[in-house]
Amino acid sequence: MFNINDFWRETVNLAYNREKYTEEFISSILTPNNITKNDLIWDVSAGTGFLSLDLLERGYNVIFSDGDSDMIKQFAQEAERIGLEAESKLIHWEYLLEKYNKQPKLIINRGNSLGYAATWRKEGFDARESYTQVMNALNNFYKLLQPEGFLIQDCVKKGDEEHFYEFGTMTLEGKTCELEWERKSFPEEERSEWTIILRSHDKERQIMNNSYNITGESLTGMLEETGFRNIEPVNLETEQLYKAYLARK
Ligand SMILES: C[S@@+](CC[C@H](N)C(=O)[O-])C[C@H]1O[C@@H](n2cnc3c(N)ncnc32)[C@H](O)[C@@H]1O
Numbered sequence: 459m460f461n462i463n464d465f466w467r468e469t470v471n472l473a474y475n476r477e478k479y480t481e482e483f484i485s486s487i488l489t490p491n492n493i494t495k496n497d498l499i500w501d502v503s504a505g506t507g508f509l510s511l512d513l514l515e516r517g518y519n520v521i522f523s524d525g526d527s528d529m530i531k532q533f534a535q536e537a538e539r540i541g542l543e544a545e546s547k548l549i550h551w552e553y554l555l556e557k558y559n560k561q562p563k564l565i566i567n568r569g570n571s572l573g574y575a576a577t578w579r580k581e582g583f584d585a586r587e588s589y590t591q592v593m594n595a596l597n598n599f600y601k602l603l604q605p606e607g608f609l610i611q612d613c614v615k616k617g618d619e620e621h622f623y624e625f626g627t628m629t630l631e632g633k634t635c636e637l638e639w640e641r642k643s644f645p646e647e648e649r650s651e652w653t654i655i656l657r658s659h660d661k662e663r664q665i666m667n668n669s670y671n672i673t674g675e676s677l678t679g680m681l682e683e684t685g686f687r688n689i690e691p692v693n694l695e696t697e698q699l700y701k702a703y704l705a706r707k
Pocket residue numbers: 466470502503504505506507508523524525526529549550551552567568569570571574575576577578
C-alpha cells in the first residue's frame with residue numbers, strides 16, 4: 459500500500475538535481491565552515507538518504523538515523539541501489555542522547571522535518587505535544603553536537619507558508635500518476651497541513667499530514683532559546699522547496 463514515504467522518495471528526485479544540490483551544499487556550507495571529510499556528520503532525519511547518502515558517496519563521514527521504521531527500509535533500498543554500504547538507525551529524536559555516544563560536528567535535519575517531531579505519519583494534532591517534541595528535539599541536537607558544532611535546520615520559505623505545487627509524473631507501484639501537493643497554514647492553531655494528491659487515469663488519492671507550524675522567524679527564536687548562536691539563513695540556489703538555516707553551538 460502506497461504511503462507518504464514512497465511519495466517522498468520520488469519527490470526528492472523530481473524536485474532536485476541531486477548532483478548540483480550536493481555540490482552546492484559542500485561549497486556553500488561544508489567547506490566555508492571547515493567541515494571536512496574527517497569530521498562526523500549526522501543526518502538525524504535521514505529518510506531515503508537524500509543529500510546524506512550523496513555526501514557519503516563523496517567520501518564524507520556520515521551516520522544516519524530516522525524515527526520511522528519504513529524510512530529505514532527505504533534508506534536501505536536506496537543505499538543498495540547506489541551501491542553504498544550504509545545503514546540508517548531507527549532513532550526517534552526523543553531518544554537521540556540515549557542511543558548514541560558520538561558527537562558530530564554537523565547535524566543535518568532537512569526536508570522541513572522538524573515540525574513533524576510528534577506527527578510524522580500519525581493522525582491528529584496536539585499543539586502542546588507537538589511544540590514540546592520540537593523543543594526536545596532541538597535541545598537534543600544541541601546537547602549531541604560537539605562544542606562549536608553546527609546544525610543545518612530548514613523550514614518553509616517566507617511567503618510560501620501556503621502553496622500548491624504540481625510536481626509532474628511519477629511511477630508508484632508500477633502505476634503512472636500525476637503528483638500535486640498543497641500546504642495550508644493555521645497559525646492560530648500552531649498547525650500546518652500538508653496534503654499530497656495523486657491522480658491516475660481512474661482515481662485520485664489524498665494523504666494528509668499535520669505538523670507544528672514553523673516559520674523562519676519562529677525557528678530562529680526556538681534555536682536561540684535552545685542556546686544556538688550565529689543563526690544565519692543559508693542561500694542555496696539549488697534548494698527548491700525550503701529555507702535552510704545554519705546555527706552554531
Ligand atoms: C519530509 S521527510 C525528510 C527526509 C530527508 N531529511 C530528506 O530531506 O529527504 C521527514 C523525515 O523526518 C523524520 N522524522 C520526523 N519526526 C521525527 C522524529 N521525531 N524522530 C526522528 N525522525 C523523525 C521522518 O521519519 C521522515 O523521514
